[in-house]
Amino acid sequence: MTRQERTAWLFSAPVLAIIVLVFIVPTALAMALSVTDYSIYALADWSNLRFVGLGNFADLLSTPLFWRALGNTALFAVLGVPMAIGTSLAVALLLNDVTVHWKPLWRVLLFAPYVTSVVATAVVWRFLFNERFGLINRALNAVGVTPIDWLGNPATSIPAILIFVTWKIFGYNMIVFTAALSAVPQDLMEAARLDGAGLWGRFRHVTLPAIGPTLLLAAVMSVAGFLQIFAEPYVMTLGGPAQSTTTVLYFMFDEGFKWWNLGQASAVAFILFLMILALTIVQTRIGRRYEWL
Amino acid sequence: MSYEGDYSPLLMPPFTAATGIPVEVQSLPTTASHEKLLTAQAGGAMPDVLMLFNGWIQEFATIGAIAPVPTPALVADMFPGVLAATRIKGRDYAVPWSVAPQVQFYRRDILRQAGYETPPGDWDGWRTMARAIxxxxxxxxxxxxxxxxxxxLINMLSQAGAVLLRDRDTRGNFQTTEARMTFAYYASLFADGFAPRALSTEVQDPVAAFAQGFFAIWPSGPPTLLDFKRRANELPVDRWSTARIAGPHxxxxxxxxxxSLCVSTTTSRPAEAWALVRHLSSASSELRYQRLIGNLPARASAWSSPQLAAPVLAPFAEQMREPAFSPPVIEWERIQIEIQLAAERVVRGLQTIDQALAALDTRVDRLLAKRRALVEAGKLA
Structure with missing residues (x-):
């Protein structure tokens, strides 16, 4: 090892040590837990702990609620990612338009929900979604729509939470997109305009290739975020009605922290990890194909 | 937890004055307290003295989190039914403290319009009254x-005489006539529009809803007394009263x-901890607490006080003399939630009663699998 290498290791050692301590060791321990039947009985007496191999995984796959949670999470991701990214991009494009005045003010206002507390805003949104007194139903009523029991109907609970989540998080990607849009070459844009390209043509062939890498990053982060959605259903509906908003992470929280079945909960965590990893690999492949990476 | 947590600091100054021991009270949100306390036990961070819902005592005793009561004198004067609910295999692990039997709070004016002075005490009568309202x-x-x-729902099941677990409490026992009848009655209240299909997250302010007449009968416990006292301007005191909850007959x-109050096994000051329990569960502390939050004293001698003679307290006093006993399994807290989920599926029309009860048996059998294995191996009585 050269002196330079030694110095490099020395400088990175503290960070590496922390990563090992707070990331690698707990992950390894969680994986070890996932092949045991660690439960409240093991907390009472260690001799009740058994090695169960893949038993937790087999158990999970035959638990209807786990499949339900997977389905709910998939629905959150499939609807939520386009909703959140679409809103961010649309708002960023609007804000990027030269005719918009007071841009910094708009940016601050639209970014504000992102930095507010989930619990506080969830309480407000619960009032907005109220079937009887909620502003949303009042507005719908004004245009002749019958009241919807947003958070009390298993069919509308996920869309309702997604509306809240989109409102809450679109500001972040909006700022990222605004930065990316400012890098779109204006001379190309003008050339396209002179060549007679319409609004869609210019977006498709000038804007999109320029912001492609940013879009990919936003998609990867959003997919990972939506697959781990927990706080919003927890504060809005407690996983209800009829477990229609119980997500994989919610299921894991209940199993692990509420009922102390840490073996089972670790198995869920491991499955979730594999899912996110697989999806990210697919997204990177797609990104490579379009040369965004 | 609950108002007990919010108001117990007011009981501490006399203790500190008498003993010189300062007490720090930490209040936990009720819905998160179970997991917080389990985590505290696993992490070795239990408080010296803790309050537990009676249904959790078995669980915390099993994991070795709470110490047995050192002297019978501490629980000598308790109501026998209340004390029995906190006893594990003949040993006392907790000192009963704040008794909260359920009663029905009812809107007197709404019932009177429908021709009732007090709500009926049986299920058929409840339904007839509901139709009139x-x-x-x-x-x-x-x-x-x-x-x-x-x-x-658990109360309805217990009143209907349903025995919910079988085989030494290692399997679910839900496909019974009693459970079917109870589920049918419960679901019919929703199907007939007598009860709203609502979750706790949707009814943000039940007191205001009760005051506005959104519903007329509210099965609830003594903390509601405090809520009503605080908000007497919204809900004048002559508009409501209490009665015992209706049963099948x-x-x-x-x-x-x-x-109940328990002392952690890991406390470094057990003598002081039990002294605090003795202070908090004394008749005078219990009566002060009753004035503050409404919950009733578990100590029989406290009941000679005229303070407990108020008419709205009479149904509570009668009900606390007739307690029901939950199966002594540590999974009971979770099983109750599963029972409620099964009922919710029936109420929302996602499953028939028979499907829901069969699924409930399967689910509960699974939850009890570990317990079953331990019982069969003779490791658990």
Whole structure:
């Protein structure tokens, strides 16, 4: 090892040590837990702990609620990612338009929900979604729509939470997109305009290739975020009605922290990890194909 | 937890004055307290003295978190039924403290319009009354039974005499006539529009809803007394009263959300901890607490006080003499939630009663698998 290498290791050692301590060791321990039947009985007496191999995984796959949670999470991701990214991009494009005045003010206002507390805003949104007194139903009523029991109907609970989540998080990607849009070459844009390209043509062939890498990053982060959605259903509906908003992470929280079945909960965590990893690999492949990476 | 947590600091100054021991009170949110306390036990961070819902005592005793009561004198003067609910295999692990039997709070004015001075005490009568109220107030409801809050349903099951676990409490026993009948009655209250299909997250302010007449009958516990006292300007005191909860053929045994005081096995000051328990569960502290939050004293000698003679307290006092007993399994807290989920599926029309009860048996059998294995291996009585 050269002196330079030694110095490099020395400088990175503290960070590496922390990563090992707070990331690698707990992950390894969680994986070890996932092949045991660690439960409240093991907390009472260690001799009740058994090695169960893949038993937790087999158990999970035959638990209807786990499949339900997977389905709910998939629905959150499939609807939520386009909703959140679409809103961010649309708002960023609007804000990027030269005719918009007071841009910094708009940016601050639209970014504000992102930095507010989930619990506080969830309480407000619960009032907005109220079937009887909620502003949303009042507005719908004004245009002749019958009241919807947003958070009390298993069919509308996920869309309702997604509306809240989109409102809450679109500001972040909006700022990222605004930065990316400012890098779109204006001379190309003008050339396209002179060549007679319409609004869609210019977006498709000038804007999109320029912001492609940013879009990919936003998609990867959003997919990972939506697959781990927990706080919003927890504060809005407690996983209800009829477990229609119980997500994989919610299921894991209940199993692990509420009922102390840490073996089972670790198995869920491991499955979730594999899912996110697989999806990210697919997204990177797609990104490579379009040369965004 | 609950108002007990918010108001117990007021009971501490006399203790500190008498003993010189400062007490720090930490209040936990009720819905998160179970997991917080388990985590505290696993992490070695238990408080010296803690309050537990009676249904959790078995669990915390099993994991070795709470110490047995050192002297019988501490529990000498307790109501026998209340004390029995906190006893594990003949040993006392907790000192009963705040008794919270469920009663029905009812709107006197709404009932009077429908021709009732007091609500009936049996299920058929409840339904007849509900029909009369609903006819006059079609946009409102009669009962408040939250769809994710198991107490009302568990009480109905216990009043109907359903035995919910079998084979030494290692398997679910839900496909019985009693359980079927109870589920059918419970679901019919929703199907007939007498109770709203609502979760606790949807009814943000049940007191205001009760005051506005959104519902007329609210099965609830003594903390509601404090809520009503605080908000007497919204809900004048002559508009409501209490009665025992209706059962299939009249009021019967009910479990409540009563709490007890326990001492952690890991406390470094057991003598002081038990001294604090003695102070908090003394008749004078119990009476002061009753004035503050409404919950009733577990100590029989406290009941000679005129303070407990108020008419609205009479149904509570009767009900606490007839407690119901939950199966002594540590999974019980979770099983109750599963029962409620099964009922919610029936109420929302996602499953028939037979499907829901069969699924419930399967689910509970699974939850009890570990317990079953331990019982069969003779490691658990």
């Amino acid at each position: 609903k006819r006059r107030r079609p946009d409102d409801f009669v009962f408040m039974m939250l769809l994710n809050w198991p107490t009302a 009249g009021p019967g045994r009910l479990s409540g959300l009563s709490t």
